[in-house]
Amino acid sequence: MKTLEVTDLCARYSMSGPEILKKISFDVEENDFFAIIGPSGAGKSTLIRCVNQLVKPTSGKIIFNGRDVTHLKGRELRLMRRDIGMIFQEFNLINRMSVMDNVLSGRLGYTGNIRTLFRTFPRAEVDHALQLLDRVGLIDHIDKRADELSGGQRQRVGIARALMQDPKLLLLDEPTSALDPKISREVMALIKQMATELKVPCLCNIHDVTLAMEFCNKIIGLQDGIKMFDGPTEQMDQAKLDEIYSMEVL
Amino acid sequence: MNVAMQTNPKLTWSRFKYPDSLIRYGAWLGLAVFLGYSVDYLNIPLDRIFGMFGRMGDTLANRYYPPDIDYIMDVEYFGYVVETLQMAYLGALFGLILTIPLGWFGSHNMTPSKIFVYPIARAITMSCRAVHEMIFAIIFVAILGYGMLPGVLALTFFCTGFAGKLFAEEIEAIDMGPVEAMRATGANLFQIMLFAVFPQVRVALTGIAIYTWDVAFRAATVVGFFGAGGMGWYLKRNVLQIETERVAAILVSIIVLVAISEVVSAWARNRVMKMK
Amino acid sequence: MNTTITDVAARDIIIERIMQRQRRARMTTALAYGFGLILVAWSIQVTVIDDTDWARMGSFGQVMETAGQFIGLDFALFADLLHPTIETLMIACLGTLLGVIMCVPAAWFGAMNITPFKPVTYPLARAMMTLSRSIHEIVWALFFVSAVGLGAMAGIFAIAVRSVGFIAKMSAEAIENIDHGPVDAIRATGANEFQVMLYAILPQILPQVLGVVIFEWEINIRRSAILGLVGAGGLGLVFFRQMNTFNFHGVMSVIVAILFLILIGEMISHWARKAVI
Numbered sequence: 001m002k003t004l005e006v007t008d009l010c011a012r013y014s015m016s017g018p019e020i021l022k023k024i025s026f027d028v029e030e031n032d033f034f035a036i037i038g039p040s041g042a043g044k045s046t047l048i049r050c051v052n053q054l055v056k057p058t059s060g061k062i063i064f065n066g067r068d069v070t071h072l073k074g075r076e077l078r079l080m081r082r083d084i085g086m087i088f089q090e091f092n093l094i095n096r097m098s099v100m101d102n103v104l105s106g107r108l109g110y111t112g113n114i115r116t117l118f119r120t121f122p123r124a125e126v127d128h129a130l131q132l133l134d135r136v137g138l139i140d141h142i143d144k145r146a147d148e149l150s151g152g153q154r155q156r157v158g159i160a161r162a163l164m165q166d167p168k169l170l171l172l173d174e175p176t177s178a179l180d181p182k183i184s185r186e187v188m189a190l191i192k193q194m195a196t197e198l199k200v201p202c203l204c205n206i207h208d209v210t211l212a213m214e215f216c217n218k219i220i221g222l223q224d225g226i227k228m229f230d231g232p233t234e235q236m237d238q239a240k241l242d243e244i245y246s247m248e249v250l
Numbered sequence: 251m252n253v254a255m256q257t258n259p260k261l262t263w264s265r266f267k268y269p270d271s272l273i274r275y276g277a278w279l280g281l282a283v284f285l286g287y288s289v290d291y292l293n294i295p296l297d298r299i300f301g302m303f304g305r306m307g308d309t310l311a312n313r314y315y316p317p318d319i320d321y322i323m324d325v326e327y328f329g330y331v332v333e334t335l336q337m338a339y340l341g342a343l344f345g346l347i348l349t350i351p352l353g354w355f356g357s358h359n360m361t362p363s364k365i366f367v368y369p370i371a372r373a374i375t376m377s378c379r380a381v382h383e384m385i386f387a388i389i390f391v392a393i394l395g396y397g398m399l400p401g402v403l404a405l406t407f408f409c410t411g412f413a414g415k416l417f418a419e420e421i422e423a424i425d426m427g428p429v430e431a432m433r434a435t436g437a438n439l440f441q442i443m444l445f446a447v448f449p450q451v452r453v454a455l456t457g458i459a460i461y462t463w464d465v466a467f468r469a470a471t472v473v474g475f476f477g478a479g480g481m482g483w484y485l486k487r488n489v490l491q492i493e494t495e496r497v498a499a500i501l502v503s504i505i506v507l508v509a510i511s512e513v514v515s516a517w518a519r520n521r522v523m524k525m526k
Numbered sequence: 527m528n529t530t531i532t533d534v535a536a537r538d539i540i541i542e543r544i545m546q547r548q549r550r551a552r553m554t555t556a557l558a559y560g561f562g563l564i565l566v567a568w569s570i571q572v573t574v575i576d577d578t579d580w581a582r583m584g585s586f587g588q589v590m591e592t593a594g595q596f597i598g599l600d601f602a603l604f605a606d607l608l609h610p611t612i613e614t615l616m617i618a619c620l621g622t623l624l625g626v627i628m629c630v631p632a633a634w635f636g637a638m639n640i641t642p643f644k645p646v647t648y649p650l651a652r653a654m655m656t657l658s659r660s661i662h663e664i665v666w667a668l669f670f671v672s673a674v675g676l677g678a679m680a681g682i683f684a685i686a687v688r689s690v691g692f693i694a695k696m697s698a699e700a701i702e703n704i705d706h707g708p709v710d711a712i713r714a715t716g717a718n719e720f721q722v723m724l725y726a727i728l729p730q731i732l733p734q735v736l737g738v739v740i741f742e743w744e745i746n747i748r749r750s751a752i753l754g755l756v757g758a759g760g761l762g763l764v765f766f767r768q769m770n771t772f773n774f775h776g777v778m779s780v781i782v783a784i785l786f787l788i789l790i791g792e793m794i795s796h797w798a799r800k801a802v803i
Contacts, residue, residue: 054710082716092711096729100263105725109716116721119265130261142263158711165715277801285623288616292678292759302674306683309673336569343566380788382752384664385781388769393592472662476755489668501665508660 001066003169003201004028004051009060011046020046022225023060028169028218032201033192035212035233038222039245044205047222048173051203052084053077065168082109085162085200087191089174091154093146099157100142103129106164125164132160136190152183159191163198170195172204176211184208188215209241317498327484331507334480337398338470341405342463348410349458353417360421360429360447362439375418378411383469387478398479405466405473413462420454421447456522464515471504599782600768600775607764607783614760615787617678618750621685622743625693628686632694637701640727651694658691663749667758681758685750689742696738700731736802740795747791751784761787 004027011021020043028034036044049055051062053072062070069080085106093102104121111121121129133139136156146154155175162170175191176184192215195202206212212219212233219236221229221244228244229236265271289296321327355361355371386407390400428446437445474482475489481500488496635641636651666687670680708726717725754762761780768776 052714054714078716078718080716081714084714086711086714088707088711090707092707094708094712094725094729096732097725105712105717106715108712108721108725111721113718113720116724126263127261130263134261139261143267161711161715171714285619288620292613292616292620292682294620294679294682302679306670306673309669313672314669333572336572340566340569377785380748380785381781382748382784384752384755385765385784388755388765389596389777392769392774393589393596468660468662472664475664485665485668494672497668501661504662504665505657505660509656512656512660 002027002029002063003032003065004203005061005063006051007061007063009047009050009057009062011043011050011055011057013055019058020225021050021057024220024222024225024227026220026227026230028201028203030201031196031199032203032218033195033216034201034203035216035219036203036205036222037207037209037212037219037244038228040207041224042222043225044222045173048171048203048205051169051171052081052086078109082165083168084171085165085167085169086171086173087155087158087162087175089177091151091158091178093154093157093161095145095147097146098143099133099138099146099149100129102146102157103133103160103164106161109165129160129164132163135194136160151179152187155179155187156190159187159194163194163200167200170200170202172202172206174205174207177207184211313494314498316495317502318493318495319499319502321496322484322499322503327481327503330474330481330484331503333398334470334474334482335467337401337405337473337478337480338463338467340402341470342409342459342466344402344406345409345466346413346459346462348406349413349417350455352410352414353421354443354447356414356418357421359424359426360439360443372418375411375414378407379415380411381407383408383473384476387473388476391477396477396479401470401473401478401480404478405470408469409462409466412465413458416458416461417451417455420451420458424450453522457519460515460518460522464511467511468508471507596774596778598775598778600773600779603764603768603773603776603779604783607761607779610754610761610764611783611787613678614750614754614762614784615747615790617681617685617753617758617760618743618746618791621682621750622689622739622746624682624686625689625742626739628690629694629697632690633697633701636694636698638698639702639704651698655691655695655698658687658689659695661688663688663753664756667753667756671757676757676759678759681750681753681760684753684758685746688749689746693735693738693742697731697735700734701727704730733803737799740798740802744788744791744795747787748784751787 006027007025009021009024010019012019024043024047026034036047038044046055050057051064053069057070060070061068064080064084067080072080094105097105101119104119104125107121107125108116110125115121130139130142133142136159138153138156138160141149141153146157149157155178158175170191172191176187179187188211191202194200204212204216206216213236216233218232219229220227221236221240223244223246229240288294352371352375355367356375358364358368361368361371383404386404387400390403394400394403424447428450429442432442432446470480472482472485474480474484475486477483481504485497485500488494488500632651632654634651635647636655638644638648641648641651663684666684667680670683670687674680674683704727708730709722712722712726750760750762752762752765754760754764755766757763761784765777765780768774768780
């Protein structure tokens, strides 16, 4: 069973606005590390956010693990979001809270309101958080405030938070665009490693084509909301890249 | 968990940190205890509070409504309104005139003498701020008799305190570069204030002036209650006679005037901001 | 450089126009100042000079004598001031607390990005905030005394209602300025709106809101002290009685107590700010 099947997805931000995505279709399978590349404004970020409905698609179908999730609302939407972890370009941590609290916030979908109020999480979840933090190398920073960390460290907290959800799919929205090149590579490698270990497929919106070619096994290229390329990384070559990015030359 | 990992005995974590958590929770607990004790000390009937909201709604609907607008549509009353405006205007004006030196002396970076003048200026500003404008009004009325003079004086003191602190903070926030440059040319403190400090704070001072006038007007509407001139006198008369509908009318007039003054002062402050 | 006669003439016209404009601007400024000065002189004439009962006031010396009666303290009174002082402090604290509670819906409705039904709830909240800040605390106290009776209860309500406007306005502004990134992130974990608010919104606005609450609490001490003048409890009542019995030294004692309370308030506020921000 494919993890994600997207069919004819269209999205626009307002009734009168331009159409950002124009009938995009692609599939993500269980062990994919899928990259979405394209020039700025092509709709990559919108596409990622349509999957967990941070942006509402206007038409089309999204099937997640065999279930049609395109029009979920309320509680069902929240249950679906629990199974999808997301890592953001700007890290989006809660700056005043500690690293540990940030990682634990990944379990909010599984926590009741009263427990949320008092920030009590079950022992098992705390242990899981500790292990993830150890794995990403931040075990010595767990009580630091999130805004006391460097960019690379913050993203690693973001990774731990996303993986706390025990997700069936990881969405990555330009996870390394705010990091310098060396750290970017380290972070991508870490994500790839942990995703492979935990057998979680990834859908990654990425700006840096070199990184995409290095870490991802499948690529789609978007240009102006239209899919220009869809296939394994090996098939990508300079000619096709030029086609996708041709708008930038103009 | 779908990862096989060795449980590292080093990996433990507890939210409670000694002594920080103890102090924090202790402080919040202390506050809660104090508040609970207050409720008891003041004999607040918590069980009757919701009933009170009902009574308030009742009072409002029956005794204060409809407001007796005819009562305030009166030339004499308008005279009092104009007086209130004038008191506020003068109080703010004199207060600001006093604020300029007080703010200057009370600013840590530009005061002529940090050990002598600064504490005195600060103390004056803080006393003016601490004493409520009504207290000033009552005392001045006792000394000078009824009328607008005590009102203007009270408002002056109030504005001095209010604007003094704001102005001193503005001066403390300036860029010291031009100040150093002028010091280097051998200018004296007054010249430095005029040429290096004043241009920087001029716009902020205008904003403070407008804000002060706005606040002074609100206070001016009520000082008459204690005999210091203005609309407040009407308020007192009608409260004493329990003419609640007339009181409501006066309140309506106050609200309308304050709303107008707020709109005007917001517009003026916007214009000033744009000038910057 | 070749300048023709027309160039020079053109330049002269431009200079002349600039100077005209400057002259006009200066005249306008002068007129404005002149007008302002006339307004001030008239205001002084009308308010201070005409209105004051100069005869009754007597000479400057007599005024100073009256003023001199205030200098001095009634030390015996201090013992009786303990209870009202504590009462004043408590009214300020409970009033601020009630104000904060009332501020939760007010700020929620008054923040453009989270208000539930913009055309109705937002203007309503803004109107309430303006109303709260426009009416002087004495007036609020008068209303509550007539509604719930004399005593601390009226004072607490008056303080609460007076404070809501400012605290809610500042909180709403803080909410409107939050970073939406963390909101997205917490939503993406499957959290419900309550959890989103608690984790993503509240921590972002907390330093500002607490700062505003502490600031307003300090001001409320000042306000509670005089609400007793109209029967709402605290030191104000003692002040009123001392004035009525012409015990001016007693009046000074009350003022000293008020200043002392405000000093304590400033110390606590300074410490609390450090701890929170």
